[in-house]
Amino acid sequence: MAGSNRSGFSEDELLASIRKVLSGEGPGVVVGPGDDAAVLERGPGHSVATADMLVEGVHFDRGLTSARDLGYKAIVVNVSDVAAMGGSPRHALVSLGISRDVAPSWVIELFGGMRAACDEYALALVGGDLSGAPQVVLSVTVVGEVSEGHAVLRSGARPGDRIVVTGTLGGSAGGLLLARSGHPAATQPWGRELLEAHFRPAARVGEAATLAQAGATAMMDISDGLLLDLSRLCAESAAGARIDLSRVPVARQLAELSRVTQADPLELALSGGEDYELLATIGPGAVGDAAAKVDKRYGVPLSDIGEIVEHGFVAVDAAGRERPIEPRGWDHFGGE
């Protein structure tokens, strides 16, 4: 049963290399990587915990992403989920399955990317698991904290609330399209920005805390596309929504992309997924103040794109025409 993979390194040898890049001695870490489990100090509030799995061939392509970007993104998508509850990330655990063709240097780079994201968002990588697998699989759990009674759920939206989103949408899906196309526009500034949106997304931790303080009634991050995620928020809140399509903040680089591909910028913004922007609802009187604070503190725009209604799910176009929305977006079974 003893063995090593084709690259000739054993589990224990690789684990020893990985431990060197882990931040096991961060604040609150009593026992870091290397024992049966990590031991962590607890703050006074509640814990916030989330897990997300990235599978090669489904969520990423090893030919398109660097190990460093993949590790970075794996942390960010979980940090984004903690942020979307109004919480602060504290600790991460990683389970990694690697195939036999993966070089040790690739794994070290992957952990380097995770470490960079952990440093960026002030959390510690405290443990995990390493095993063989037919292809690369990366499962990250992030545990954070939120003040008691201050978590912002998906279920709190009420008719009359405004629907707001941070940043711009569609950039990540546009970046993926561009990466797959191999189009030389990838070297231009707008092309590089789209690639960055896909491979190095940001989590809106401070923005989420600001929205929570400003009175957001419901909040989630946009991982599977605006319309699909909004339909989930509405289902949890037992309400409907009316979206003003002309106010959806479409990533400006998509106009350039649409000149070199068949991409429809609005379609990418509505259903593209993986933007990790925040989708929130908030009383109409609080929108202006929230937008000013998010802009002032983080330089990030907050767009008011519509209203929560009693029922129904409709879009209004620039000409004022209404049409029912059929939510579409990333379905994790369907792949891309």
Next chain:
Amino acid sequence: MAGSNRSGFSEDELLASIRKVLSGEGPGVVVGPGDDAAVLERGPGHSVATADMLVEGVHFDRGLTSARDLGYKAIVVNVSDVAAMGGSPRHALVSLGISRDVAPSWVIELFGGMRAACDEYALALVGGDLSGAPQVVLSVTVVGEVSEGHAVLRSGARPGDRIVVTGTLGGSAGGLLLARSGHPAATQPWGRELLEAHFRPAARVGEAATLAQAGATAMMDISDGLLLDLSRLCAESAAGARIDLSRVPVARQLAELSRVTQADPLELALSGGEDYELLATIGPGAVGDAAAKVDKRYGVPLSDIGEIVEHGFVAVDAAGRERPIEPRGWDHFGGE
């Protein structure tokens, strides 16, 4: 990007079915499955957190294990890691990747098995992630708690300490051999006991707490084989070990197994792995009391199998002959 797998169920539909079997409303669960993240109450002690990944074709064979047993075991192996720190499990998160040939009923059974293990060990399944994958991948994180300053690490063993193990060893590896052989002995009581040891292992939560209270200086669970795991404990403790092979508690059913296969019972007990028994070190004066308590409270034997020494890693056989040990066991890259 919208889609469904070949069985015709969407992610949201399956998630709705799974949520029905989840224990999202257990004690301490403020927000359970269905939001961006779970929100959990914190106790006064420290958190204990561990993650483990099970990959089809590496850690299990869908033709040999039932979905229910697989789900049960996925929780138990993580509970065992929390127990081995002296902690109590509280909450579990699950990331599941499923291939297109997996039926919804299989997934529901898998979650049913996880729920059964969570009920058995008094923890709540509070969230996770579901996605497509080329084969089934299951990553579980368990978070628990331990009193401040009471975690039992791998690094605390000191020369003179006795080395103890709970229960018997080799049964899990014997069960896997038997399952793969397809031998009709699988229908006999001893055969069924070996299969149970492999497919439905127990985590020694109460036993670990008892050993911690009795003064265990180091502790871990035996997941990769006694010798390999003991070599890790010794490395962390900067010490050596001297094992009395005649005192290693070999699962009695392996004698029967060795009559119908080529299996060597002692070899399976030393290097078989996946027994999830506890390996601990404890001062010589405390062994008797610890063994009496573990037996009285849980009906589980505690065997004294050797001694921690300054350096070196040797085995003594029944005739008193010494030989150096070459640790062997499950390497997660090598497969089986």
